[in-house]
Amino acid sequence: MKRKLKLQMQISVDGFVSTGTNDDQTWVTWALEDIFQDVWDLSNSADTILIGRKLAVDYIPFWQETFKNPNDPMFAFANQIVNARKIVFTKTLEKSIWENTEIAKGDLVDEVNNLKDQNGKDIVVYGGTSFVSSLVENNLIDEFYFYVNPVVLGKGETIFDKLKNPIKMTQVKSKEYNSGINLFIYKLKE
């Protein structure tokens, strides 16, 4: 039984995950108290985080900084993320400059399948856009956790633009939150 690769992302009703390079994410409904338990449960189901290099350079230092302050409301997440095994996918970095972080420089499909074959809890990926679109293109994501925000962006970045053919999915669960967010969980159709 292989472990699964799970994607969690914030998405707009029109399917965008970012407004572009300088996305300030003001389009996202930040109602953490609303979705906390579900985000926490997903994060707890995994022990390995995949990150594209572009996101990693901000993401890893951000959580290391948050982890220094036990009073930060995000401390529990910071603890989890800092201590998780992180794999940064890169063609340019020579070696990891962060704790608990490895570099993957090989073929994407081989590297991810190799990780899925290892023992442990599941694997999770949160971004960034370009890295995730490569995972989607290569059919490597087993479960999708989309937080659908009550907004349309009109334009922006998508993780599905590299798809050659439609993907039909099976719905695992859907859930509405008081803040107007909907969580849709899908898995690839077998």
Place this chain on the structure above:
Amino acid sequence: MSRKLKLQVQISVDGFIAGTNSEMDWITWNWSEDIKKYVSELTNSFDTILLGRKLAEGFIPYWKNVAEDKNHEEHKSGIIFTNTPKIVFTKTLEKSEWENSVLAKGDLKEEINKLKNQEGKDIIVYGGANFVSNLIKENLIDELHLFVNPAVIGKGLSIFHKLENKKELKLVHSQAFECEINLLHYSLK
């Protein structure tokens, strides 16, 4: 209190209402009872259908045929769609060639606001993509009833791409139907 313009449309998780060449093979057509009930209630709430000219040319004759075929499983819907007054928006047609259909050739905003100020039940629009994207751009739609299908299609026809700025929505209701389509019902602020 003017009557509302509602959009009902099938949409993929990545926000398209049809493939680049209008493909609809990603849409779940095997509807469960709960979505049929929802659509039937929504259908009871309007007495006017707006259509872009391109969609009208397929939509009106199709449902007329269904209405004339007593054995068709959607016979009742055929009768409803054929008998409900329809407004076809066009710049090119000179006069309506269909029953229960009139043409609207004026400014989109003025025509819609005139319709909204008339007495009656609400107004529905189903497409097509270009017509609906103009309605969205001009902020003329009051409610979205989106049927999110369990599929991503990568590219296709969008109805939101003409927006200059992001638009916040208010979630009114959502529902997971048994056939794995999710309803997202939003009102526009």
